[in-house]
Amino acid sequence: MKSKNSFNSLSKLTTGNKEYNYYSLAEAEKNGLEGISKLPKSLKVLLENLLRYEDDVSVGKNQILAMKEWLNTKTSNTEIAYRPARVLLQDYTGIPAVADLAAMRDLFKKKNKDPNKVNPLSAVDLVIDHSVQVDTNATKDSLEKNVKREFERNGERYEFLKWGAQAFDNFRLIPPGTGICHQVNLEYLSKVAWTTTHDGEEYVYPDTCVGTDSHTTMVNGLSVLAWGVGGIEAEAGMLGEPVSMLIPEVIGFEVTNKMPEGTTATDLVLTVVKQLRDKGVVGKFVEFYGEGLKNLTLADRATIGNMAPEYGATCGFFPVDEETLKYLRFSGRDEETIKLVEDYAKAQGLWASDDIVFTDTVSLDMSTIVPTISGPKRPQDKVLLTEASTDFKKVSKEISKREEPKTVEVKGANHSLSDGDIVIAAITSCTNTSNPKVLIGAGLLAKKADELGLTVKPWVKTSLAPGSQVVTDYLNKAGLSPYLDKLGFNLVGYGCTTCIGNSGPLADNINNAILDNDLLVTSVLSGNRNFEGRISPVVKANYLASPPLVVAYAIAGNMNFDMYKDSLGKSKDGDEVYLKDIWPTNKEIEDTLLTSLNADMFKSRYENVAQGPKEWQDINIEPGSIYEWDDGSSYVKRPPFFDNMTDDPEGFKEIKDARPLVILGDSITTDHISPAGSIPKDSPTGDYFMKYQIQPKDFNSYGARRGNHEVMMRGTFGNIRVKNEMAPGTEGGFTKIYPEGKDATVFDAVTEYKKRGTPLVVFGGKLYGSGSSRDWAAKGSQLLGIKLVIVESFERIHRSNLVGMGILPLEFTQGMDRHKLNLKGSELVTVLGIEEGVNPKQIVKVEIKYADGTAKTIETVCRIDTASEIEYYKNGGILQYVLRNML
DSSP: OOOOOTTOOEEEEEETTEEEEEEOHHHHHHTTOTTGGGSOHHHHHHHHHHHHHOOSSSSOHHHHHHHHHHHHHSOOOOEEEEOOSEEEEEHHHHHHHHHHHHHHHHHHHHTTSOGGGOOOSSEEEEEOOSOOOOSSOSSTTHHHHHHHHHHHHHHHHHHHHHHHHHHSTTEEEEOTTSBOHHHHIIIIIOOSEEEEEETTEEEEEEOEEEESSGGGGGGGGGTOEEEEOOHHHHHHHHTTOOEEEEOOOEEEEEEESOOOTTOOHHHHHHHHHHHHHHHOOTTOEEEEESGGGGGSOHHHHHHHHHTHHHHTOSEEEOOBOHHHHHHHHHTTOOHHHHHHHHHHHHHHTOBOOSOOOOSEEEEEEGGGOOOEEEOSSOTTOEEEGGGHHHHHHHHHHHHHOOSSOOEEEOTTSSSEEETTBEEEEEEOSHHHHTOHHHHHHHHHHHHHHHHHTOOOOTTOEEEEOOSBHHHHHHHHHTTOHHHHHHTTOOBOOSSOOGGGTOOOOOOHHHHHHHHHHTOOOEEEESSSOOOTTTSOTTOOEEEEOOHHHHHHHHHHOBTTOOTTTSOOEEOTTSOEEOHHHHOOOHHHHHHHHHHHOOHHHHHHHHTTTTTOOHHHHTOOOOOOSSOOOOTTOSSOOOOSTTTTOOSSOOOOOOOOSBEEEEEOOSSOBHHHHSOOSBOOSSSHHHHHHHHTTOOGGGOOBTTTTTTOHHHHHHHTTOOTTOOOTTSTTOOSSEEEETTTTEEEEHHHHHHHHHHHTOOEEEEOOSSBTBSSOOHHHHHHHHHTTEEEEEESOBOHHHHHHHHHTTOEEEEEOTTOOTTTTTOOSOOEEEEESGGGOOOTTOEEEEEEEOTTSOEEEEEEEEOOOSHHHHHHHHTTSHHHHHHHHHO
């Protein structure tokens, strides 16, 4: 709080009977920052942050003035240092983060430094939410059995996290079984106006955070500026390193009118995703405004905020207004906090208004929203519900290569299985389970369906995994849980299940029928992710839909079903039943909500949130500041990133005669690079487990194994759906070793290249690294020996993660791409001039030598975007940079 305060902005705010210090934007505007009242609200949050941390070292006066200049240019090349109030972790990314911190303490101890100096400097919350799997479903004891199996699988991980909670300061742990981190963030952790005490005085400032999950953006619906970063950046942020970023462009998204009867927030957000993907908002902020805001509940806004990664933006921000206060009160926050939020937002100019300057604007008339799904491979692949069945017929032919659907008998069952059959129907994910309207809607639809005698098809695996325990409370109070149970949507756990690939196994006879006959089966989930290979290894087409539609599709049983024309079945009276007959009205949903959800539910659920279930309470750990690594653990191993770290930075290293490891196409996700789901038996990871006598039933998932770098290395580029153009006709982690041209798995090729001392390069197309903020996509690449990634364009988080691991990201220029270079994988690649240094976004020449002796030199753009990132790269990575400074 010791700001240089060039603009005399430190002021007093009295609210209730308390007085707070705050850095006033209104005062700064009077004292040299003319016009900033018209900045987007999201940029005002960044500007306040700069005013508060101005020190002439990381934050200088010129950075603050650049915010004023932004009003004229509506874009900026100025790099700023941004310090969020807190960091949010989930356990998949949290475990490697804690492991890295523990390894840093080892290094401090080795160098005779105080290991307790390695400690989070800002508040850190880790929510264990990604580890429950749907092993058991559609039974009244599904939750109990899944929790039991969760603790059996993850005992080593949970002991490690419990050790971390006692070892590190400013580190709070939310036990498993509480809910999804983003919904816990929304309902409990967030304050909107954050406070702290400094030198005996109270300060208030905007609540902000970064998180190690890309859907951290969900809390922007509550006016908390937040986005996903890689675990690498988050660790650096915990240790006091600011987020280095360029002042972003801000796209204003105007919403007008209200959604029509029969549509849901899911239909709205899938429309927004498509509209903004078409607009192109990667690396930009999106800020929502307009008279339509009053028709969006906080839960609707959170749904839109959640899917910012799907529309490509850094975040989708909503301003503070009456709905914000209403939600804070509704979710059990105290009146003192709510009053502070209102007074501070109004004093600071963060309250909703329309007199704002944006880089550009788009508009959506919400009255035009119609029922929508998206798939089969990406969230932005919007499909109108009216066209879903005809669209799937085209998809089916493209993927299955069959003109007509194939049907086979299922052994031991009295039904067959066909192309298009839905084998997974899951109400899951933070996207929708924060929204009581759609969950009440799903319950009412289930009630009507059951009363008419409709049932779910026997081949559909159904599940309900809410993001919060409060969901169970209001479904129970509304009397809707029994009807969801009757249709197989029994509670399976509180956490991120199907969306992250924890959908669990299908019945053996269903699984065998699919694999033995190469059937094109499908899934429908109320999630935000449907990337290839993510939901289930045997499901090739996955669709996102609202919770009520998930239930309806489970009854229909096949994606060829026309929801507008086809009958869902016959009623008890023998009448045909259609979707319109069971779809709840808006009034029915609203009336049910009014009588079933209240603030006391939130208060009681979060009152003893740190306690956790009995299984968590029974975990005993040996306290201490240094972790005693267990060589026999297959879940947690000491990470190797700081082994042999020199005292001084390595500087720019020559990249000469690198061999291509993989050549990939467009929209390669971090799932393709580093899968999160199930681990195949026939894979390098499977072979590794067999050596340690770990049976397939105990493999768990790649996500759960992120504390073991040996597993993650073997999984890198091992997604079952990844297609390497160097190995045509294959799917999965296959490549060729050159100059021999020998077929090999990616990991075996890497092992051979390491023996030869050969650096490696990856080539790709557009939007390389889209998807989750998965630090292991970069960590795994570094451990494989990849020095260089050359693509047509990067998604934001993965690009910064690559730099954070000391990997050079380059982009083709002048329309050049891998096809025009006629790459086969036998080439040798040399970066010309990198050893002399590089500037942000400068042109870098790359020489490509072909197997026939010819060579070509091309120009690329270096995507090290800021001066800080240059320092990270010279140090071999951001964590090495932070460590050297600490030492």
